[in-house]
Amino acid sequence: MNALIFAVLAAAVALAYYGYSYTTEAAVERSEQQIMEDLAEEKVNAVESQVVEADNALLHNVQLDQLDKLPEQVRTSDPWISSVFVLDEHLKVVPGGTAASDDPKQAVANRDWYLANVIPKLPKPLRLDERMHAYGRHDDRPYLLAYMKKQLGDRTYYVVVEDNVFQLMLWVFPKVFESQHASKLLYQVFDDRGSRAYGWPYKYNTYAPVQFSDTLDGWELRVIASQPPAESALRHQHAVDSVLIGGAVTIILVGLAFLALAIRRERRANELKSDFISNVSHELKTPLSIITMFGEMLANGRTKSPEQATEYAEIIYREGVRLDRLIENVLDFAKIERGMGVYEFAEADLGDVVTRAVDLAARRLQTAEMTIDVELEPDLPQVKIDANAVTLAVLNLVDNAIKYASSGKRVALTLKQEDHRVVMAVRDWGPGIEAEEQAKIFERFYRAKAMRLKPIRGSGIGLALVQHIARAHGGDVSVTSKPGEGATFQLWLPI
């Protein structure tokens, strides 16, 4: 029982530990997610601030009255800035207001395309000297414009800077993403159409994406852990966890079931025990009062004839024997209950033991007006037994036949060898035992219902004792009975 309680406790502690570790694991995962998002945001800022800085430097430096410097300004600016054009307040290119890092002819065509298709749709800057940006696609090619409203004297004009997206990716992304963290983390940039524009095509463990907002609108950055958690290791861990948790739950359930069963058994045993105490007290009291009564009569010489005196003495003797048997039963049973080594085995002739027990019961059989047929197979082998214990067992069986089956008038006792066993059978022709009670009568303190109603005294430990004795010898005892036709108790011992 202690081991069981310990197992249930251990299982409960294991479950509690799992619950705790799962919540902390989830918390760690959440904070890791937060870190990754912060990191992604920092990286997006790093990319955008580089672009914005380059844009701003150029946007601020271009002056309407120094347009001759324009080509030089473009050439010396960051490599992804591909062209600049300066527009008047009506969005017309001012003379000398175009400069490009590549082929001038293409630059003009490019500029005109923007003027025709993009510039008119752009939101007008409300404030002066503030960078605005526009991202979009031209013939599937992404473009990025930065523009600014400026003023010279009373003239308003616009400066537009064209950033080449591919050059930008080439120059800025590696610098930002391949820094000191590269060994542990990987970055992926997805464009506004959701295709991967930068990074390795890993699919595992991506964290919540962070959007670009000041330059490449609609693009996003994802951070991924470079070491994928080994899938099989995860699955293995999961299986181990499941088995452990399942095991803990099973132990708890089985433990509780056992406890419930033990409590039920204990409660039943307690009920039977209190029955037993009242039975035994009664059993002790009755013979004692008979002995006292007849003893007193004899002592006072209140007998009519010598025959009557003998009869009284016989009654006293009978009750004395009964008392002795009962006390022996109770004491032996108590010893067995306490689990003491009560048996002393020695080679003996089972036939002799049975004969002696029958002799001891002869007088009571006679009083009950019963006869006993004893049939002993000759030349039975010697067996290793505790002769006293076996005598007690035989006496209990014969006594029960006298007590419960005296109506049948006879008892038959046989002893014979069957294979490697010696089998003793005690048959009576009494009321028999109900089928559902046949197993229960061997339980300690149990008495059959029909017998409890009759004024037959008993303690309910006789058959429990017989069973214990038989099993201690490596044998067993069983009963076969048809109600109304008597009962046969079979006790076998191994040779």
Ligand code: ADP
């Ligand atoms: P006790 O005789 O003190 O009641 P036992 O353990 O010897 O205790 O017997 C248990 C029960 O088995 C008895 O109460 C009785 O109901 C039943 N029993 C035992 N032997 C017989 C028998 N030969 N015929 C009918 N019932 C029996």
